[in-house]
Amino acid sequence: MKAIILNQPKDFSIKDIETPSIKADEVLIRIRTSGICTNDVRDFNGDCNYSYPRIGGHEYCGTIAKIGDEVNSSRFHEGQKVVQYIIDDCKECYFCKHGEENICEEHPNSKIFHNPDGLSGYGGFAEYVVAKAEDLFVYPEETSFEKMAFTEPLACVVNSIERTNIKFGDDVVVIGGGTMGLLHVVLAKMKGARVILSEPLEERREKALSLGCDDVVNPIAEDAVTAVKNLTEGRGALVVFNTTAIPAIAAQAVEMTAPTGTVVMFSSIHPNEPVPVDMGAVHSYQKTITGAVSPTISSFHQAVQLIGKGLVDPTVFTEEIFDYQDFDKAIKTASKPDTYKVILKFGE
Ligand SMILES: [Zn+2]
Ligand SMILES: [Zn+2]
Incomplete structure (x- = not known):
């Protein structure tokens, strides 16, 4: 698959890397759109203490491309439009048990931030990403990928309002x-x-x-x-x-x-x-x-309801949609202080 790899701050290359393989309880998501967050811009500039190389992008969505053997096939199927809850919540720590998965004690230790042996990052600036089936949220067939890319940002705001x-x-x-x-x-x-x-x-x-x-x-x-x-x-x-x-x-x-x-x-x-x-x-x-920091599972669910049912149309906040191969132009546009959401598109 193609991936936008940040080798070092301000130095990226679009490379062909191996498409990740899935475990029995996972699905492979074919990414269709991926929003660029202020955090991705900071990431790009090295204004963070994460490890490189990285694949950024946590505002992604797409379709299920492949399903693991143990995934409930009555609930999930290939071609379904999905987003993934992006916090690597352990489901075991005090805060996960308390319903605040966004404060999970293990999340800061995940490979998303530091991976000395390989790629760090959420992985949304690539053609495919792996997700646990339990972390998926399904969208109606008619919801556009442009709208779906706003799920995580909207979920962050739902969490904020709920504070x-x-x-x-x-x-x-x-x-x-x-x-x-x-x-x-x-x-x-x-x-x-x-x-x-x-x-x-x-x-x-x-x-x-x-x-x-x-x-x-x-x-x-x-x-x-x-x-x-x-x-x-x-x-x-x-x-x-x-x-x-x-x-x-x-x-x-x-x-x-x-x-x-x-x-x-x-x-x-x-x-x-x-x-x-x-x-x-x-x-x-x-x-x-x-x-208010990252979204909880509940706020993610609410964001999916708001967008999927047409209660919120986030596309009024789309600045521009770029093909992922134009990442250079996209990140420049996203870096300007007065822009709204810049979205990368993967495939047609
Ligand atoms: Zn974000
Ligand atoms: Zn936890």
Whole structure:
């Protein structure tokens, strides 16, 4: 099979490597589309401590190409459209048992991050990938591969929304109007909130409004904390999602959170500097500061339902679809700060 192999940071080659073989409880997925994540861009630039060579890509989907002998053939068959739960959850540790597979103790030790004897990575930038049948989610035949590529990003946002308790009419702020920020806008609207987006780019604020966002703030033109307080009778928002990486904005996110409210650090923070927080206010006003990382199994399931049933159409966030052989152009486009989701296509 063909695979995009990252030999070293900023150095990749498209190589013919052996198509992986499957065990009895596994299936071979023929990948059809694979989204490029901000993490893939960091990976490409070496802005992480993973081992190389690597095959990146964790936002992939495709069809079942081959089925292991022990896979339930009444449930799975060749040609079926599937996505795979991408966390290598051990199902044995404390957090897996507790229903938080995304915090699995073994996942950081998996070959996805470090493989001294070979390739590391999720493997989605290749023509085929192996999956355990139990990790598969099946899509209806009519769902497009373009939509399916958004499963993992949407699942991350479902997990983020579930870190909060949004009630009808609550004020919700989303900081950052990239793909992940706007997916928060869409899902928070579905939860019945009044949603405010803080985003410096006009085009993104316009897009948010077109998706049903109620109010927008330009943090370059005005102080975002003051603007949010002005829109909320001085309280701040009950729920704030920070989808940007800048430490100073993380501090603002806490500041604009209303008494009894919850602020979610959705994005990783780069550079990861300590952020000064008014802990007195956290105490006095019972604010909750939390984070959201990878998707749980439940959030993956919900993302599949949202996309498969047409409740969310994520294709409004497609920047461009590239053939995988144009990876060079694709990663350049994905590296620009103002792009939405760049997707690689494998085969027709
Ligand atoms: Zn991702
Ligand atoms: Zn585990």
